[in-house]
Amino acid sequence: xxxxxxxxxxxxxxxxxxxxxxxxxxxxxxxxxxxxxxxxxxxxxxxxxxxxxxxxxxxxxxxxxxxxxxxxxxxxxxxxxxxxxxxxxxxxxxxxxxxxxxxxxxxxxxxxxxxxxxxxxxxxxxxxxxxxxxxxxxxxxxxxxxxxxxxxxxxxxxxxxxxxxxxxxxxxxxxxxxxxxxxxxxxxxxxxxxxxxxxxxxxxxxxxxxxxxxxxxxxxxxxxxxxxxxxxxxxxxxxxxxxxxxxxxxxxxxxxxxxxxxxxxxxxxxxxxxxxxxxxxxxxxxxxxxxxxxxxxxxxxxxxxxxxxxxxxxxxxxxxxxxxxxxxxxxxxxxxxxxxxxxxxxxxxxxxxxxxxxxxxxxxxxxxxxxxxxxxxxxxxxxxxxxxxxxx
Amino acid sequence: xxxxxxxxxxxxxxxxxxxxxxxxxxxxxxxxxxxxxxxxxxxxxxxxxxxxxxxxxxxxxxxxxxx
Numbered sequence: 001x002x003x004x005x006x007x008x009x010x011x012x013x014x015x016x017x018x019x020x021x022x023x024x025x026x027x028x029x030x031x032x033x034x035x036x037x038x039x040x041x042x043x044x045x046x047x048x049x050x051x052x053x054x055x056x057x058x059x060x061x062x063x064x065x066x067x068x069x070x071x072x073x074x075x076x077x078x079x080x081x082x083x084x085x086x087x088x089x090x091x092x093x094x095x096x097x098x099x100x101x102x103x104x105x106x107x108x109x110x111x112x113x114x115x116x117x118x119x120x121x122x123x124x125x126x127x128x129x130x131x132x133x134x135x136x137x138x139x140x141x142x143x144x145x146x147x148x149x150x151x152x153x154x155x156x157x158x159x160x161x162x163x164x165x166x167x168x169x170x171x172x173x174x175x176x177x178x179x180x181x182x183x184x185x186x187x188x189x190x191x192x193x194x195x196x197x198x199x200x201x202x203x204x205x206x207x208x209x210x211x212x213x214x215x216x217x218x219x220x221x222x223x224x225x226x227x228x229x230x231x232x233x234x235x236x237x238x239x240x241x242x243x244x245x246x247x248x249x250x251x252x253x254x255x256x257x258x259x260x261x262x263x264x265x266x267x268x269x270x271x272x273x274x275x276x277x278x279x280x281x282x283x284x285x286x287x288x289x290x291x292x293x294x295x296x297x298x299x300x301x302x303x304x305x306x307x308x309x310x311x312x313x314x315x316x317x318x319x320x321x322x323x324x325x326x327x328x329x330x331x332x333x334x335x336x337x338x339x340x341x342x343x344x345x346x347x348x349x350x351x352x353x354x355x356x357x358x359x360x361x362x363x364x365x366x367x368x369x370x371x372x373x374x375x376x377x378x379x380x381x382x383x384x385x386x387x388x389x390x391x392x
Numbered sequence: 393x394x395x396x397x398x399x400x401x402x403x404x405x406x407x408x409x410x411x412x413x414x415x416x417x418x419x420x421x422x423x424x425x426x427x428x429x430x431x432x433x434x435x436x437x438x439x440x441x442x443x444x445x446x447x448x449x450x451x452x453x454x455x456x457x458x459x
Contacts, residue, residue, distance in 0.1 A: 024445055027445070028441075028445065031441055031456070031457070050448075052448065299448060300406075300408055300446060300448075303408075303445050303446045304442070304446060306445070307441075307442060307445060327408070329406060329448075336404070336405070338406075377423075378405035378406070378407060378419060378423035379405075379419050379421070379423050381407070382407040382410055382411075382419055385407065385411060386410070386411065386414070389411065
């Protein structure tokens with residue numbers, strides 16, 4: 001990094017990132033009584049918003065972004081928000097962050113890295129203008145404008161984002177194909193029992209789900225594309241939505257000398273290898289005392305992490321690290337899908353799980369409950385969550 | 393004392409509030425949040441804040457202000 005001349009400001013706490021992790025951490029710092037200066041610098045051009053609605057209500061209901069922080073909230077909490085600049089460099093010795101564009105370097109006493117993740121793209125679709133990933137408000141608006149009755153939508157990847165988009169596109173009257181490389185989609189995320197059941201629900205809705213195939217090549221076709229799949233099938237698409245996981249931009253962090261692994265390496269309280277730097281949210285991987293690395297990208301895991309990080313930064317006793325059971329949800333059609341714990345071990349399907357509107361499975365290792373998967377029965381799932389928290 | 397309010401119209405039954413503070417929150421048979429306690433002692437501030445912070449639909453507010 002260059003000379004001292006570039007430093008215009010020094011924040012008590014500088015948060016880099018503008019999503020759930022950065023916002024909740026900033027709010028928790030204020031709630032915990034921190035009264036120093038707080039700057040939140042985001043590469044997005046929008047005030048912080050919540051991502052789950054991007055694949056659903058924001059497309060189907062034409063809703064605006066679901067704000068996590070308004071201008072008024074920011075003013076009331078004394079948070080300075082700088083939008084539209086990406087962090088590109090970090091100097092741990094001088095304690096300052098460099099940004100792209102015309103935003104001068106910002107110094108810090110404590111830094112919170114909450115830059116999140118980016119969607120993975122598919123090299124095979126490079127150059128296809130009608131192909132898009134979904135992570136931001138701009139992506140969601142782009143899809144909303146194209147999900148019109150009769151539009152041919154191909155979703156690549158039958159994970160949560162892909163299947164939510166498929167359901168939303170179907171609801172908008174599109175013709176929908178899902179192309180998934182794995183033979184049994186969602187198996188790891190929701191277990192084979194629920195995975196197969198969910199795919200059947202999508203087929204009931206008229207979505208064509210093709211498993212064990214991938215996109216081999218594409219050719220322009222009008223405003224859309226003609227896709228060739230690995231089994232030789234041809235598929236015309238007006239819109240291709242790619243939902244094949246995420247990547248993390250770690251190069252500027254590793255380059256500065258911070259430990260990185262699957263993500264920015266942090267402990268359960270968000271501490272990195274530099275005492276003035278903390279990490280929170282999707283950018284992080286959490287290493288426990290035994291060095292076991294856990295990566296989560298889930299809403300509830302992030303919000304609970306923010307509370308521990310803020311408390312640790314203020315040298316307040318951190319809330320007890322209640323066992324994080326891992327709680328995930330997804331909404332598709334009229335299905336509220338909820339998962340907790342591990343979908344592994346022996347499955348017990350509850351009695352009425354054959355019904356098309358409801359599903360409940362428990363997972364056991366020996367006699368011990370280790371996880372549960374539910375559709376449209378939140379109270380049943382909550383009971384299992386409480387049981388898991390108290391030790392299974 | 394801390395006053396808690398819930399908005400049953402926006403609640404989606406995620407249940408995070410019950411995990412954080414089971415003495416104050418519950419889910420009704422229709423899986424909508426219900427208050428078991430509308431006022432709690434100041435000593436429970438952390439649990440109230442956690443419930444507000446972890447609600448995906450911002451259905452919970454308290455006299456402590458934002459999360």
